[in-house]
Amino acid sequence: MNSLPAPYKDDVRIAVIGGTGLKELPGFTQVGSLDILTPWGKPSSPIAILRHKCSTTGKDVFIAFLSRHGLHHEIAPHEVPSRANIAALRWIGVRTIVAFSAVGSLKEEIKPRDFVVPDQVIDRTKGIRPFTFFEGGAVVHVGFADPFDEGVAKVVRACGHSLEGDGVVLHDRGLLVCMEGPQFSTRAESNLYRSWGGSVINMSCLPESKLAREAEIAYQMICMSTDYDCWHAAEEDVTVEIVMENMKANAVNARRFLSAVLDTLSIDAHADLVNARHLKGSMKFGISTPVAQWKPEIKENLNWLYPGYFE
Numbered sequence: 001m002n003s004l005p006a007p008y009k010d011d012v013r014i015a016v017i018g019g020t021g022l023k024e025l026p027g028f029t030q031v032g033s034l035d036i037l038t039p040w041g042k043p044s045s046p047i048a049i050l051r052h053k054c055s056t057t058g059k060d061v062f063i064a065f066l067s068r069h070g071l072h073h074e075i076a077p078h079e080v081p082s083r084a085n086i087a088a089l090r091w092i093g094v095r096t097i098v099a100f101s102a103v104g105s106l107k108e109e110i111k112p113r114d115f116v117v118p119d120q121v122i123d124r125t126k127g128i129r130p131f132t133f134f135e136g137g138a139v140v141h142v143g144f145a146d147p148f149d150e151g152v153a154k155v156v157r158a159c160g161h162s163l164e165g166d167g168v169v170l171h172d173r174g175l176l177v178c179m180e181g182p183q184f185s186t187r188a189e190s191n192l193y194r195s196w197g198g199s200v201i202n203m204s205c206l207p208e209s210k211l212a213r214e215a216e217i218a219y220q221m222i223c224m225s226t227d228y229d230c231w232h233a234a235e236e237d238v239t240v241e242i243v244m245e246n247m248k249a250n251a252v253n254a255r256r257f258l259s260a261v262l263d264t265l266s267i268d269a270h271a272d273l274v275n276a277r278h279l280k281g282s283m284k285f286g287i288s289t290p291v292a293q294w295k296p297e298i299k300e301n302l303n304w305l306y307p308g309y310f311e
């Protein structure tokens with residue numbers, strides 16, 4: 001497909017990427033489903049377009065939803081087609097992503113079912129996941145000192161705190177370790193990450209957040225702790241069963257949290273943030289190889305992603 005259906009063309013600025021235990025967003029009305037083929041292949045799932053009535057303004061807003069591991073959790077963390085996911089979302093107009101992730105806790109005080117808004121990441125993936133749009137003769141470097149979007153994070157924190165007392169416990173900041181998987185960590189690794197100051201661990205933040213930065217999309221992950229990994233002497237070592245049990249038990253809170261975030265991001269005062277005006281054009285400053293030197297097929301792919309940038 002090469003153009004968006006008219007009802008929501010130019011209207012979809014915010015996307016949610018759902019992870020383990022969050023394959024769909026119940027409570028939102030699905031008004032469309034898009035199968036998009038990008039130059040980097042097909043996304044993990046069709047992109048659902050959901051209508052959301054903003055409880056503050058009463059206005060309808062359209063939200064894109066993508067299931068990171070596919071509709072049946074058939075895609076392993078190292079197989080997630082992150083380039084296709086991020087490219088497809090940008091192509092339909094998305095400029096802000098709120099990504100959900102089930103994480104292991106590396107700190108006593110982050111209890112299972114607590115939420116964490118991470119502000120830093122340590123990359124423990126193994127270089128086997130495609131992690132950039134710029135290759136094959138087109139070299140571009142973008143800044144990644146702060147891997148998440150502080151503007152979106154502020155909104156997320158405020159929404160999380162507004163639900164405190166209603167069962168939501170929120171940690172404002174955290175160091176996320178993103179490991180390769182799909183096997184969980186050894187006890188030695190888990191203790192090593194704790195010694196580095198790690199707060200939580202998952203397998204999915206990278207390269208997703210790096211690609212979002214290249215695509216000039218404001219990206220913030222919301223983590224929900226599901227287990228104590230394998231470092232805690234008094235708690236069971238992580239299993240999928242423990243992860244799913246806690247995700248299921250806290251699904252209502254995750255949904256309420258997300259609804260509040262979408263409501264708040266949808267108000268007019270956040271239009272610049274949600275349109276990621278602060279990131280617009282930023283990757284043009286990182287170009288090392290003159291565009292005239294780019295191979296035609298690479299230029300064509302990059303023009304698909306950034307229309308009008310490299311004519």
Ligand SMILES: CSC[C@H]1O[C@H](OP(=O)(O)O)[C@H](O)[C@@H]1O
Nearest residue numbers: 019020077101102202203204243
């Ligand atoms: C099923 S436990 C490991 C799995 O859970 C997390 O998924 P996501 O980040 O997509 O919510 C973690 O990153 C692993 O992929």
Ligand SMILES: Nc1ncnc2[nH]cnc12
Nearest residue numbers: 102103104201202229238
């Ligand atoms: N302990 C853990 N390690 C990596 N990813 C996870 N996702 C949920 N729990 C996890």
